[in-house]
Amino acid sequence: MTKFRKLPTASSCPDVDWYEDLPLPEGRTFVCTGRQQIQIDQIKRTNTEGQIANIARQVGTIKENVQELENSIKLNGVLLDAQPPFVGDNMQLQDGWSRLDAILRLGVEYWVFNIVQPKKGFTWRDVSDEIGLGANDHPPSRAATRGDFTTRLASWVAIQEKEPTQGQCVDWVNNIPHSFPQKIVTNIAEQVLRGERASKTVESFETKDVIKRVHEEINTLTESVDIIPFNMSGNSTYFTRATFEVLRSISNKNKDARVSVGYTKGIPANEIDAVREAGLKNVQRINDMFEAAFQLRSDKGKEFKLLDIDYMMPQVIDVETSLIPVEKTE
Numbered sequence: 012m013t014k015f016r017k018l019p020t021a022s023s024c025p026d027v028d029w030y031e032d033l034p035l036p037e038g039r040t041f042v043c044t045g046r047q048q049i050q051i052d053q054i055k056r057t058n059t060e061g062q063i064a065n066i067a068r069q070v071g072t073i074k075e076n077v078q079e080l081e082n083s084i085k086l087n088g089v090l091l092d093a094q095p096p097f098v099g100d101n102m103q104l105q106d107g108w109s110r111l112d113a114i115l116r117l118g119v120e121y122w123v124f125n126i127v128q129p130k131k132g133f134t135w136r137d138v139s140d141e142i143g144l145g146a147n148d149h150p151p152s153r154a155a156t157r158g159d160f161t162t163r164l165a166s167w168v169a170i171q172e173k174e175p176t177q178g179q180c181v182d183w184v185n186n187i188p189h190s191f192p193q194k195i196v197t198n199i200a201e202q203v204l205r206g207e208r209a210s211k212t213v214e215s216f217e218t219k220d221v222i223k224r225v226h227e228e229i230n231t232l233t234e235s236v237d238i239i240p241f242n243m244s245g246n247s248t249y250f251t252r253a254t255f256e257v258l259r260s261i262s263n264k265n266k267d268a269r270v271s272v273g274y275t276k277g278i279p280a281n282e283i284d285a286v287r288e289a290g291l292k293n294v295q296r297i298n299d300m301f302e303a304a305f306q307l308r309s310d311k312g313k314e315f316k317l318l319d320i321d322y323m324m325p326q327v328i329d330v331e332t333s334l335i336p337v338e339k340t341e
Contacts, residue, residue, distance in 0.1 A: 054111065254301075
């Protein structure tokens with residue numbers, strides 16, 4: 012059963028021992044050193060521009076939620092089953108933005124806060140993300156939304172020295188308490204990475220550039236290795252034509268091996284992964300067709316012809332009137 016305790020007066024402060032049955036929170040990025048009453052005007056919650064710095068929320072503090080909290084405190088009292096607001100040992104508010112507004116409306120001068128500090132290897136930014144997105148178990152509460160997680164994940168990705176993988180982005184979300192299905196978590200990660208890549212430029216390549224780059228990076232290649240560039244952004248006709256380039260290479264007695272390298276042309280960074288994936292599907296489709304042809308060749312032997320013209324179209328006016336059979340040569 013939810014446990015509330017009414018304040019003696021509308022502007023009273025709860026005592027620390029009211030929360031004695033509630034364990035101190037444990038975090039991946041922070042340690043909670045205790046609880047104490049703190050004067051509200053000592054709490055830092057604005058940036059250098061004087062703006063309320065609720066960075067964990069995509070749309071900041073919602074006034075309707077503040078009103079609900081104020082009404083709940085007036086009617087029910089202080090909720091003792093949920094953690095009190097979080098503040099850093101630097102007095103920067105980490106969670107409880109709406110509650111703090113509600114408390115100020117009530118005219119309260121002091122309140123009980125959890126005091127936290129980052130664990131070794133983590134920053135205040137990490138702490139703000141974990142607490143700001145995950146510590147919302149107080150009714151009436153406004154759980155962090157998909158947009159909130161997307162915004163903070165994008166901010167985290169932007170400050171990494173190397174672009175994280177999709178798996179690392181999924182882990183980042185899953186390290187913070189949430190109730191999203193894993194499909195949504197994956198979508199959040201994909202959305203953020205697409206947005207990150209959209210802001211990046213793409214290096215343009217031509218066929219000759221691909222061949223040169225392969226030789227530079229794989230300097231053990233001999234002249235007997237054929238390098239075959241594949242434009243992964245090409246249409247189906249291109250892939251059909253490229254297939255015969257591979258056949259040409261296979262039939263070349265001077266080439267005993269091949270290295271195929273995919274590249275794109277005119278594709279923005281945020282679309283490259285999808286284009287590469289589509290190109291690989293085109294390659295697999297052609298390989299499946301080749302396998303079917305190979306099986307038919309095995310069944311028919313030399314009688315099988317990959318390309319064979321059976322008729323010519325009648326095109327000479329007044330001379331050719333029907334399909335012209337092509338004489339077969341052995």
